[in-house]
Amino acid sequence: MAAPRARVEPPSAEQAAFLERAIQQYGKATYNFAYRLAGNEADARDLAQEAFIRVYRAWRSFQPGTSFLSWVYRIVTNLYRDELRRRKGRFQEEIPEDNVPQQFGGERPLAVTPIDDYVERQLGEPLSKALAQLSAEQRQVVVLADIEEYSYQEIAEVMGCSIGTVRSRLHRARALLRRLVERARQQQR
Template identity: 80%
Template sequence: MAAPRKPDEPSSPQQVAFLEAAVAQYGKATYNFAFRLTRNEADARDLTQEAFIRVYRAWRSFKPGTSFLSWMYRIVTNLHRDELRRRKGRYQEEIPEDNEPQAFGTGRPLAENPIDDYVEAQMSEPVSKALAALAPEQRQIVVLADIEECSYQEIAEIVGCSIGTVRSRLHRARGQLRKLVNRYMKSSS
């Protein structure tokens, strides 16, 4: 592994190019992953920016041939965990810039297949509420396993725990999620 760059070494053009390419290719995925963890656009922006700053500083430690996205997810997950500890588990609710309530789903792309249509029409709000109501650690696991479709091994590496812990956390989280979705569906109908 190459030696890490000393702090007073000037940024090299390669380092800047590496960052620009990483942001162009993985910026959106990282931002969406951060949003899924935080359920908040302001926090997602902060988390994404901080994650890429870490990438920029540690760019030499990335090993070609390994998954860049897994590395990003690990950085984002760690930053999110640190932030949760700092804020004691409570993220701010974002206040709309015009200070008016915003309708759910505005400005989002239209669904592209029948399942998406159905979910958008029937379950979007209950699922969104249920995800928001999950404990942050459980949400992390559900997002990684069910949305990002990572393997248990990948999740264990990203989150920093054993595969057994991933399995048990995922089972508990999915159980909790089923209950919450059902509850919010009943309350919305």
């Protein structure tokens, strides 16, 4: 994932200290969040790297007293969305809608494939792999609501959408996950 690089200025001492502390305290959470969105290490590394460069660049806009993690998650979410759009332009393919699962990772095109194909390939895979079969928006909302334990309001702020949208995306995402898990159980019997 080669996200477009932002213009960077050399660091001041204060700015460098801010970035160092941000990486030290939130590097792990940021990277794991990026990994859950992207589904592979290479993209997660690029996302985390670019996110911290954005953090460095925009450090003055961070308001003390607010959640740093929410801020950096929003940056990662936006970067990931931009990357999906960029890939869409490159491969001239559509980004899947909310109800359509997608395959992602590396530099592969974001192909739209029937759910059954994914289910067949995902049998016996851990739940995290089933999560990877959701659309980008669905995966984001599940990661934030169920793994990061964010409220709907916080998720809406991170994703830049309404609470109603968060609610409906989460409902549909979990319905799809339940179907995937149920299908996997039936196959195991």
